Amino acid sequence: MLKAVRQRVIKQLWQHYKQRSSQMQHLQTVLAHKGLHHLPLDHFAIIDLPGLHSGIPQLSKLFSFIGYVEQGRDYLPEKQNAFLWMTEEDSMESKAGDVLPQAVVADFHLDALPREIKIIIEKYAAMTAIFPESELQTLSQRAAKGEQIAALHLEQFIMKYLTGRDWPLPTLREFHLVREWNELLAWVLVFGRRPNHFTLSIHLLNYFKDINEFQLFVEHEAKLVLNLQGGAIKGGTSYGISQGSTLGTVELLNLADGQISIPGDFVEFVWRYASVSSAPVLWTDYFNGFIARQATHVIESLYRQGSAV
Numbered sequence: 001m002l003k004a005v006r007q008r009v010i011k012q013l014w015q016h017y018k019q020r021s022s023q024m025q026h027l028q029t030v031l032a033h034k035g036l037h038h039l040p041l042d043h044f045a046i047i048d049l050p051g052l053h054s055g056i057p058q059l060s061k062l063f064s065f066i067g068y069v070e071q072g073r074d075y076l077p078e079k080q081n082a083f084l085w086m087t088e089e090d091s092m093e094s095k096a097g098d099v100l101p102q103a104v105v106a107d108f109h110l111d112a113l114p115r116e117i118k119i120i121i122e123k124y125a126a127m128t129a130i131f132p133e134s135e136l137q138t139l140s141q142r143a144a145k146g147e148q149i150a151a152l153h154l155e156q157f158i159m160k161y162l163t164g165r166d167w168p169l170p171t172l173r174e175f176h177l178v179r180e181w182n183e184l185l186a187w188v189l190v191f192g193r194r195p196n197h198f199t200l201s202i203h204l205l206n207y208f209k210d211i212n213e214f215q216l217f218v219e220h221e222a223k224l225v226l227n228l229q230g231g232a233i234k235g236g237t238s239y240g241i242s243q244g245s246t247l248g249t250v251e252l253l254n255l256a257d258g259q260i261s262i263p264g265d266f267v268e269f270v271w272r273y274a275s276v277s278s279a280p281v282l283w284t285d286y287f288n289g290f291i292a293r294q295a296t297h298v299i300e301s302l303y304r305q306g307s308a309v
Helices: 002-020 022-032 056-064 115-125 133-144 148-161 172-181 183-191 211-220 292-302
Strands: 041-047 068-076 081-088 102-108 197-201 234-236 241-245 248-254 259-263 266-272
Touching: 002 022, 002 041, 002 133, 002 148, 002 197, 022 266, 041 081, 041 183, 041 266, 056 068, 056 081, 056 102, 056 133, 068 292, 115 172, 115 183, 133 148, 172 183, 183 259, 183 292, 211 241, 211 266, 234 292, 241 292, 266 292
Parallel strands: 041 102, 197 266
Antiparallel strands: 041 197, 068 081, 081 102, 234 241, 241 266, 248 259
16 A cells, blocks of 8 residues: 555656646657657655754655655765655565656755854744654554555645745845855755656666767757756766756746745756666666765756746
């Protein structure tokens, strides 16, 4: 039953993201013209404010309640951003194309922030409701036994928790102060813990010969603007993974006392290299981790502005 629950949760998160992402909608349409109707998903990312009832501890517990397990963690020092990644508990024995996308959850190190910024973040993070860990654990256990009502309540809580924020929008002064120090933190302050991107597994499409060919397709056929920070392609065979992304699509957002222009989301694409000498079949036949240096540049798509499709 928990497998069905997490399948529905991920499907709803994917749909919620796609409804906002004109880039992903457009890319999906252009790929469909090539006969590519199924898009394998590699991972998605959710970032939270750090607080007593918010951040990585709560996010990771939430995914563990639907059968995800932690695989690793790392840190982006330039952005004071800690993250960990989780995958389905049965991913090790599954075919690569059958595994749900990994969940990357993140927050920020408060102690690495200047006092003025820390005060703003603590103010808004303190407005997060108490995380009902015991109640959710009970719902998870009941759902695992096949109780439909428990599964429904668990799904409803997760979707509400992962598609917004508990705190009100900040003032223009607060936003700009935070952005001057950390643009990624400013993005989370205004958008909350909604998925900021989903990532396509290009190596599983069985159409493009490598990520270079796919990026040419993105630029010249889909006509989307690539994020060139750290190079159009970050990584390579020696790292186990190559990845790239589009620049974020700009949104107009009304804050507490004024309007800002800020990218709302972007599209990432990865090529994971096989870690076995034979033809890869299982999820574990590919490199399945993350490289912090590459992630640093990919996430910059959230504040490097491109044109709307």
